[in-house]
Amino acid sequence: MASHSHSSPGQSTQAIYKTNIVVIGAGQAGLSSAYHLSKLGVPAGKGFVVLDQSPRPGGAWQHRWPSLTLSTVNRIHDLPGMRFADTIADGDTTVQASVAVPHYFEAYERAFDLQVYRPVKVVVICDRVDRFRVETDRGLFSAQGIINATGTWETPYIPEYPGAQRFQGTQLHTKDYRSADAFLGKHVVIVGAGISAIQLLDEISRVTTTTWVTRRPPAFREGSFTEEDGRAAVAMVEDRVRRGLPPASVVSVTGLPLTPAITAMQARGVLNRQPMFSEITEQGVRWADGHTVNADVILWCTGFRSSLDHLLPLMLREPNGGIVMAGRLATQVAKDPRIHLVGYGPSASTIGANRAGRSAASELKQHLGL
Template identity: 55%
Template sequence: ERANLVVPAWFAAYEREQALPVVRPVRVERVEPADPDDPGGPLRVVAGDRTWTTRTLVNATGTWSRPFVPAYPGARTFRGLQLHTHDYRGPEALRGRRTVVVGGGASAVQLLGELAPVTDTLWVTRRPPVWRTDDLTPEAGRAAVALVEERVRRGLPPASVVSVTGLALRPQEQAAAALGAYERRPVFRSIEPDGLRWADGSFEPAQALLWATGFRAELSHLAPLGLRGSGGGIAVDGTTVVTDPRVQLVGYGPSASTIGANRAGRSAALAVLRLLQGREAGAALTATG
């Protein structure tokens, strides 16, 4: 709760002290070439009846506005409460409800840590969790980010950093561990009105489903630029889109993690500077040549 107050206050102070000309609220519908006959020229940003033209774009829409919930047979018949981590506001709403937490990432581990002491929980994951027994050193964190970077550099959909680093229990989650909260079951076959059915026919009653199944990058407004490759993702080097260096993606791939985000802003700023300086140098060469 304190973070909900401190983080916005910090950004508000930064915006004020740097005198940043932030325009809000704005919902960008699409980004497209300003001139279709000039594929390397300026971009047009369209938001309703407002438009902006720019030589370069830093896209930092991230993933928070696009929570992912996988489709399972019978999901609409479930009579209990279903919510995604995007909408989770604390354990009180689930107190007393037998809650199934679905997902194998750090969010699921943290949610079970909060919920297990106040209600009956069941953990479901697609794959057995990989637990990290050592400390996550800065070197190990950088190595994990590098693996994700290599994936997006090849144009593949990004994987989460935690899938590389593994999972760890913090001190505040030890009570949940003692209650058996981290004894997981494989994914169920279908959802029924009062619970879940597994492939072997077994059934588990449930009164709430909490989907800790992650997010997807919100990039639909960039579709007119045709950035996605045959691998299903967008090839990115650092934060720069390989096929269109006018575009920087911050909050995509490695920079969608806490570890990777630490350097993403600086990386994008330097890339923008290089692009603009390169174009100015090219214009000067043309003028004097």
């Protein structure tokens, strides 16, 4: 599959490439933002550039585990202007998400000539009063505004627990998972109560023994999930970021849908949830009451954090680690309206990223007077 990519305009020289807006990241949020900038009359090149650190299209989807197919993935929402289903041959749901979505993203970039520069990693962004200096591993850029759409995949989160360093087994994160067969003959402690934790517990428990551990009892939701439910969940996350609190995941608000797969797991006795252990030992984990479980693997399905380290010099965070967000859909950084974070907080879902991309593009164009 050929990659619709462009060499970085500044890669062979230290000359600074000037543009109006730099979009960082070419996943769902970045492509949506670029599409709407283009539709608003902001030209690719001098008007905006998209920088993506991956060598090919697909965002984080290209790194997902092979068993995640279109029949098992939660849902893939259409990007604006092109249906995902139109890029899938005969509606085949057995195709891997890590293949189908990159194919869709590549077709999308071509169809709308979004001119994504890759692989280009943004190292740091500094404020130069009236413009931003964007330093990358392939050259320097100067921009009036930033749309940051770097997502979370590059920042896996593993909580600290006493004894983690002395564990003699293997510790992995969801990001590292490839196949359940790698755990044959091993006892696996799976930590987490999100959709990924449930999916991996289902797969791994079919080939070996498991212990499922969560910090809070998982909330399973019966019945259909309505649009009204979705809006209410997003509103709760949005309220947090508008107050400058670290964002919570939408799933933590909505609960987990009681799907046929989960019902089958209950019937198999797999969903025997244990409370969180208090420490990690050389051979496994120990709870506060003293009982232990020996383990060969601890698989942390504990989520991700927003990948924002390149923005540190801009001092956007509050003391609690959050960022006060503003704007119509809470994509605008209150401290600096020249910066929009798309895919942060309420726009972290794929459908939220689409709407937020449109809002960010419109608000930033107006603020900069383009």
